Structures are given as structure tokens and as C-alpha cells.
Amino acid sequence: MTADEVPAYAEGTGLAHATWARALRDGVLLGQECSDCEHVLGTPKSVCPACSGRSLVTVRLPTSGEVFSETTIEVTPEGLDDRYQVAVVDLGPTRLLARVADEVEIGDPVVFDGFVQYEDLPGPRFVAEPTG
Amino acid sequence: MARASIVGAGMTKFGTHADETLAELFAEAALPALDDAGAGPDEVDALYFGNTSAAISENDTHLGPKAASQIGLAGVPTQRFEDACATSATATKHAVAAIEAGLHDVVLVGGAERCTPASGLDTDEMTRVFASAASRHYEQPVGLTFPGVFALLTKRHMHEYGTTREQLAEVAVKNHHHGSLNPRAQHGMEITHEDVFDGPLIADPFHLYDCCPFSDGASAILLVSEDAADSYDSTPVDINGIGHASGGVPLSEQSAFTATRAARDAAAEAYAQADIDAGEVDFAEVHDCFTGAEILATEALGLFEDGEGGPAVADGRTALGGEVPVNPSGGLKAKGHPIGATGTAQLVELTEQLRGDAGDRQVEAPTTGAAHNLGGEAATTVVTVVEARP
Numbered sequence: 001m002t003a004d005e006v007p008a009y010a011e012g013t014g015l016a017h018a019t020w021a022r023a024l025r026d027g028v029l030l031g032q033e034c035s036d037c038e039h040v041l042g043t044p045k046s047v048c049p050a051c052s053g054r055s056l057v058t059v060r061l062p063t064s065g066e067v068f069s070e071t072t073i074e075v076t077p078e079g080l081d082d083r084y085q086v087a088v089v090d091l092g093p094t095r096l097l098a099r100v101a102d103e104v105e106i107g108d109p110v111v112f113d114g115f116v117q118y119e120d121l122p123g124p125r126f127v128a129e130p131t132g
Numbered sequence: 133m134a135r136a137s138i139v140g141a142g143m144t145k146f147g148t149h150a151d152e153t154l155a156e157l158f159a160e161a162a163l164p165a166l167d168d169a170g171a172g173p174d175e176v177d178a179l180y181f182g183n184t185s186a187a188i189s190e191n192d193t194h195l196g197p198k199a200a201s202q203i204g205l206a207g208v209p210t211q212r213f214e215d216a217c218a219t220s221a222t223a224t225k226h227a228v229a230a231i232e233a234g235l236h237d238v239v240l241v242g243g244a245e246r247c248t249p250a251s252g253l254d255t256d257e258m259t260r261v262f263a264s265a266a267s268r269h270y271e272q273p274v275g276l277t278f279p280g281v282f283a284l285l286t287k288r289h290m291h292e293y294g295t296t297r298e299q300l301a302e303v304a305v306k307n308h309h310h311g312s313l314n315p316r317a318q319h320g321m322e323i324t325h326e327d328v329f330d331g332p333l334i335a336d337p338f339h340l341y342d343c344c345p346f347s348d349g350a351s352a353i354l355l356v357s358e359d360a361a362d363s364y365d366s367t368p369v370d371i372n373g374i375g376h377a378s379g380g381v382p383l384s385e386q387s388a389f390t391a392t393r394a395a396r397d398a399a400a401e402a403y404a405q406a407d408i409d410a411g412e413v414d415f416a417e418v419h420d421c422f423t424g425a426e427i428l429a430t431e432a433l434g435l436f437e438d439g440e441g442g443p444a445v446a447d448g449r450t451a452l453g454g455e456v457p458v459n460p461s462g463g464l465k466a467k468g469h470p471i472g473a474t475g476t477a478q479l480v481e482l483t484e485q486l487r488g489d490a491g492d493r494q495v496e497a498p499t500t501g502a503a504h505n506l507g508g509e510a511a512t513t514v515v516t517v518v519e520a521r522p
């Protein structure tokens with residue numbers, strides 16, 4: 001998780017959803033780190049929820065983590081597949097909701113693997129970490 | 133000192149109301165609430181009206197004046213509230229504050245909602261409408277649904293505390309039993325653990341009977357100041373505390389996760405206003421949109437220690453006849469959940485219970501009841517303490 005590996009178009013502070021989404025489509029998982037208290041966010045905000053600081057620097061999030069909770073959704077909204085699994089992934093400094101491609105359970109290691117899409121909006125996708 | 137008093141309470145049967153307009157549906161709850169108090173429309177100073185989804189599902193907005201005009205209140209100030217499933221509890225909060233501040237003396241508060249396939253949208257379409265309360269940009273694209281929200285919370289609770297599927301099923305069995313004693317419940321039938329386990333999966337660990345139904349319905353209460361309450365026909369009950377808090381969105385970033393911090397903050401605030409502690413709550417109506425949500429709610433309200441909510445329901449401690457009956461109405465699970473009507477419907481149940489008018493589902497001689505109404509991904513919670521007069 002560092003600030004110097006973010007795409008040029010996302011460098012600095014003031015990450016907006018449009019840029020977060022563009023990076024996600026480019027295969028880059030962006031977040032924010034507070035300059036004042038080091039709190040990390042996986043989804044962009046204007047103000048740090050931990051210290052109310054406004055200097056939130058755009059960073060790359062870790063791309064591997066552990067399943068914190070998960071469920072397989074069987075009754076799905078209009079326009080989505082019939083059945084899929086979602087998980088809250090613990091990335092260490094923050095947690096992030098993601099679609100997961102494999103049957104995973106709480107505690108399983110997962111890695112970032114691109115994005116899914118619904119109504120033209122991208123969401124992160126993770127897969128089980130390959131073993132061996 | 134009561135913050136405000138309930139002098140009238142009314143609600144429709146929850147279920148399917150496909151052939152009425154929303155305003156007509158509201159009238160079926162509002163007029164009984166007025167009649168309960170012996171109050172005419174000319175005595176009402178304001179309408180605080182709740183509806184969540186009609187803007188999306190029925191192309192119907194600006195509902196306050198429409199509802200007011202239907203029941204002879206055209207001319208009074210009115211506004212429509214939307215806070216997901218906590219809609220009419222937040223309407224109540226603001227009505228109580230208006231009475232306290234002297235802005236209005238007599239306020240009608242309620243909600244009306246239609247969610248059943250018969251009254252509009254198919255299940256996948258209504259699932260999309262419900263999911264609109266999740267983060268549009270960070271949760272909807274992943275495909276999170278409302279059963280999914282509470283499935284994530286519940287599976288983590290199961291992981292941390294050993295809460296079991298049997299304990300979840302017991303919530304459904306208990307609330308269906310309570311609902312079988314409530315003539316206004318959408319689901320009046322008893323069910324077994326096997327019915328729960330054999331039902332189709334919605335979002336694991338939830339099967340069909342772990343989930344509240346899609347419902348149509350309306351509810352209303354008439355609020356006045358404590359001093360004015362004695363001049364009405366009914367037995368008044370007092371709102372002595374309302375706490376209201378929000379939790380962070382998206383859900384994944386809520387620090388406490390299974391603790392549902394907003395519910396704990398709202399409960400602490402409501403108890404402090406009423407000058408009670410959790411041990412003085414005789415019974416509660418809680419937001420059991422899913423079986424796991426009831427277990428989280430009983431812990432957040434302080435009725436049980438963290439991790440004890442599951443064993444408590446399995447041991448019958450939250451059933452009618454137990455030490456602290458939870459959802460004697462049948463809850464959202466069996467009574468039904470017409471979203472914007474749920475908050476005030478909980479207060480209708482508290483009113484009837486505290487008056488001793490709840491019939492076969494009467495809690496034994498209660499003096500203090502709590503309502504827990506939650507919206508979105510535990511991102512809004514309102515806790516209300518209602519007490520009988522000494």
C-alpha cells in the first residue's frame with residue numbers, strides 16, 4: 001500500500017468515485033490513507049472518519065487478504081446472475097466488499113482479480129489464493 | 133417527564149393491498165388511530181408521513197399532501213420521511229421533537245408501503261429496489277442484497293460466538309407462533325424447524341423462513357403532549373426516550389460489524405432519556421428482517437450479553453411467557469414488513485401491550501417496552517422507549 005504506485009491520473013489527494021472506478025477497470029485497487037492518522041479507506045471519502053482530517057492521499061490497497069465474512073446470494077436483483085458469492089475481505093488496514101469467484105469460507109486467503117459490473121458500475125472481484 | 137404521549141394507534145392487516153391507492157391504504161390505519169383517541173381531523177396540527185420506495189416502485193412522490201388530503205388534513209403542514217426500513221421511526225422522532233418544542237400540539241405520524249408482487253413489482257425487481265439502500269457505488273455493483281447484508285453480519289456472528297442455524301430457526305418458529313396469535317399478521321401459521329431448513333436458500337445461512345416477507349400495509353399513531361393526553365378517550369402511553377444514530381456506509385468499513393454500533397448508541401441514548409437501564413425493559417419489538425438480525429438486536433439493546441442472543445432464544449427466554457418477550461406481534465418475520473409502515477407499527481404494538489389490550493399475545497403486565505427499528509445496512513437505527521403511566 002503505497003502512494004507512489006498509483007496511476008498518474010489518480011495521484012495526490014481527493015480521490016473521487018469516477019477515478020476509483022477507472023482504476024478498478026484498469027486492474028488497480030485504489031484507496032485512501034489519512035496523512036494525519038494513517039487510517040486507510042477502501043472506498044473514497046472527503047473526510048477521514050477516524051480523525052476528521054481532510055488530507056486523504058490516494059494509495060494502492062493491498063491486493064491480498066482474508067475472508068472476514070461471506071454469503072452466497074441466491075435471490076438476486078433484476079439484471080444480475082442467478083447465484084454468486086460476495087465477501088467482506090480483510091485487507092489488513094481496511095475491509096472491502098467484493099464478489100468472489102470461488103467457494104470460500106471465513107479465514108480463507110483471497111487475492112484481487114479484476115472487476116464485476118452492474119448497471120455500468122464496477123465492483124472489485126477476488127478469487128481464492130492459488131495454493132502451492 | 134414524558135417527551136410525548138401516544139393517544140391513538142391504528143394499523144391495517146399486513147399482507148396484500150393491491151387494489152387501493154397508497155393514500156387509501158394509509159387512511160385504513162390513520163382513521164382508526166384518530167377514532168381510538170376520539171379526535172377529529174380538525175384537531176390535528178401536522179402529518180409526519182413515511183414511505184420508502186414508492187418513488188422507485190410506483191412513480192409516486194410528494195406523498196405527504198396526498199395522504200393528508202385523503203383523510204381531511206389538507207392544509208396542515210406535512211412532510212414525507214425516507215430512511216429505508218427505519219422511515220416511520222425517524223418520522224416519530226421528529227414529531228416528538230416538534231411537540232416538545234411547542235411547534236405542534238397534535239401530530240399524526242405513520243407510514244404506508246406496498247412491496248408485494250401482487251401490488252406491483254416482481255421479486256427480482258423489488259430486490260433491486262430494496263438494494264437501493266446499500267451503497268450505490270461500492271455495494272450495489274458487487275451485487276449485495278438485503279438478505280446478503282444480514283447474512284454477512286450473521287455468518288460473522290456465528291463465527292465469533294458459535295451462534296447456530298438451529299438458534300436462527302428458533303427465531304422464526306417463535307415469531308411465527310407469536311404471529312399466529314395476531315389477527316393482523318401476514319403469516320398466521322405456525323412453522324417448524326424443518327420448515328425453515330427445508331425452505332429454499334435466499335442467502336446462506338438464510339432460507340426463505342429466515343426472511344421477512346414482502347408486505348403491503350400501513351400504520352399510524354396520534355401524538356400529543358404529556359399534559360394534553362388525559363383529555364382524549366383512550367388510555368395514553370408515554371414516549372420517554374428516542375435514540376437515533378447512524379452507522380458507516382459501506383458496511384465493510386463499520387468498525388464493530390456484528391455489534392451494530394448505531395443500535396447500541398441509539399439504545400444508550402433512549403435509555404438515558406427515559407432514565408432506565410436495559411434490565412428494566414419488559415418486552416421489545418425489534419427489527420427482525422432476518423432471523424440473525426433479531427439476535428444481533430437483542431444483544432445491541434443490552435437484553436443479553438454479546439454471544440448470548442442465540443442461546444437465549446433457544447432457551448425460550450424471548451418467547452411469550454419468557455423473561456423478556458421479543459416481538460410478541462410476530463415481528464417483521466410473521467407480522468410482515470411494509471417498509472415505511474414498520475416503525476410506527478412497532479409503536480402500535482407497544483401501545484396495545486402497555487394498555488393490556490393485546491389479547492392472546494398479551495405480555496404479562498408490562499410497564500416498559502422498547503422498539504428497535506433499523507434501516508439499511510444497520511446504517512440507521514432508532515430505539516424508542518414507551519412506558520405505561522404509573
Ligand SMILES: [Zn+2]
Pocket residue numbers: 034035036037038039048049050051052053
Ligand atoms: Zn485520519
